[in-house]
Amino acid sequence: MSATDYRGEATFSAYLNVHLNKVKDLNPDFKWIVVTEISAAEVLHSAESLGQRTTFITLCIAAVIGLIAFFLAKTFIGPLTVLAGQVSKASEGDLTVRLEEFNRRDEIGVLGQAVGSMLDSLRDQVRRITEVVTVLSSAAADISSTVAQLATSTSKTSAAVTETTTTVEQVKQAAKVSSEKAKKVSSSAQQAVQVSESGKKATEDTVHGMNLIKDQMESIGETVVRLSEHSQAIEDIINAVQDIADQSNLLAVNASIEAARAGDQGKGFAVVAYEIKNLADQSKKATEQVKSILNDTRKWVNAVVMAAEQGGKAVDAGVTQSLVAGEAIQSLASSVATSSQAASVIDSTSEQQFIGVDQVARAMANIEHAMRQNLDGTSQLEAAAKELEELGEFLRGLVHRYKI
Structure with missing residues (x-):
């Protein structure tokens, strides 16, 4: 402090x-x-x-x-200033500068020679880049033209593939409908085969039944004939009984007359004769009733015989018609079986066709997808080619800045 x-x-x-x-x-x-x-x-x-x-x-x-600074400025700064000026011109694009005065053997000379070598290398690289840019511009123009043509062709091909895909899809739908109808036809044909087989069996059963009916009608006819024969025998017996009744009646009348002649002793015999006469009358009435019944029975038997004959004829006609129908059904069954086999073949073919068309449709869909991707890729390639062409022009503009 x-x-x-x-x-x-x-x-x-x-x-x-x-x-x-x-x-x-x-x-x-x-x-x-x-x-x-x-x-x-x-x-x-x-x-x-x-x-x-x-x-x-x-x-x-x-x-x-x-x-010292004055000496250094005179010895080093001057050449460095010249070198800086030349480098400045080179940086502005003038590569025609030459550094021939830098033949010194010190560091500045080495620096000048290095800068000169760098400028020579830069001139050579710019020259090569110019050539590459020229080739690149030409190639970019060719690529752009080719890509444009490829884009047009790809667009047309994509449109054609889309149209083809639509057509194939329509064919696929038609094949699907055809396959479904073929399956229905095959199913109907199989049902027809079953129906024809059932009809064939029913016809065979009908023929067999008609034959049984025919046999029964023949048996009935034989039975009726035997019944008619028995009726005739019964009628003969009735006629005999009637004759006996007539004779008994006649005998009873005669006995009554004889009893009347005998007086009181013949009263008992008269009563017997009266009873015999009543029995004879009753037997006569009964035989007449039986005869009437036999007549009616004979009429019925005749009617049954006629009906049996007509039934036999009808059965024969039915058997004949059944045989004809059986043959027709057999022929129909054969035709239906053939049609069923053909329908099965058509069904199988239609199904295979549908599978094939479906595979084609899937392939066309994949092709259409690929074409769309190609179209997108072509658009990207076209844009890339345009960018490449613009890049070539940009590089050409950059290279034109340099003088060599």
């Missing part, structure tokens, strides 16, 4: 607190301080002398540095 001494002169002083509590005969409540002072004039005199010497040395160093 700065202060003044007892003489009023400026000084620099410093102080330090000192603890003297352990010293005898000193008041412990006092605070002791050690103070040192030095004259400010004495201190500043040394500093001014040092500053003057420092300023002189600094001026000398600056003069030396200036001389």
Whole structure:
């Protein structure tokens, strides 16, 4: 810190607190301080002398540095400035610059030769890039033209494939309907075969039944003939009984006459004769009734015989017709079986055709999907070719900036 001494002169002083509590005969409540002072004039005199010497040395160093800088500027900065100018021209696109004056054997010469080699390499690369850009532009134009033609062709092909796919789908639907109808025809044909087989069996059963009826009718006819013969025998017996009744009646009349002649002795015989006459009359009436019944029975028997004969003829006709119908049904069954086999073949063929058309439809759908992808890819390729052509033009514009 700065202060003044007892003489009023400026000084620099410093102080330090000192603890003297352990010293005898000193008041412990006092605070002791050690103070040192030095004259400010004495201190500043040394500093001014040092500053003057420092300023002189600094001026000398600056003069030396200036001389060195002038020498370096003349020796190095000039060539570097020329080199910087040439490099600046090259950066602006002028690659015609030459660095032939840099034949020095120092670092600047090495730098100039390196920059010259770099410019030579850059000129060669720009020349090659120009050639590549020319080829690239031509190829891009050809690719664009080819891709445009390919896009047109792909679009037409896609339209044709779409139309073909639609047609194949229609054919598939038609084949499906045909297959379903063929299955129905095959099912109907099989049912017809079953019906014809049933008809054939029914006809055979009918013929068999008609033959049984014919046999029964013949048996009935024979039975009726035997019944007619028995009726005739019964009639003969009835006629004999009637004759006996007539004779009994005649005998009863004669007995009555004889009983009347006998008087009282003949009364009992008269009663017997009367009873015999009644029995004869009853027998006559009974025989007449039986005869009437036999006549009716004979009529019925004759009717049954005629009916049996007509039934036999009808049965014969029915058997004949059944045989004809059986042959017709047999022929129909054969035709239906042939038709059923043909329908089965048609059904199988239609199903195979439907499967084939379905496979074709799936293949066409896959082709259509692939064509759409190709069309999208062609569009992307066309866009890429256009971008490539634009890139070629951009590179050509960049290369034209350079002079070689």
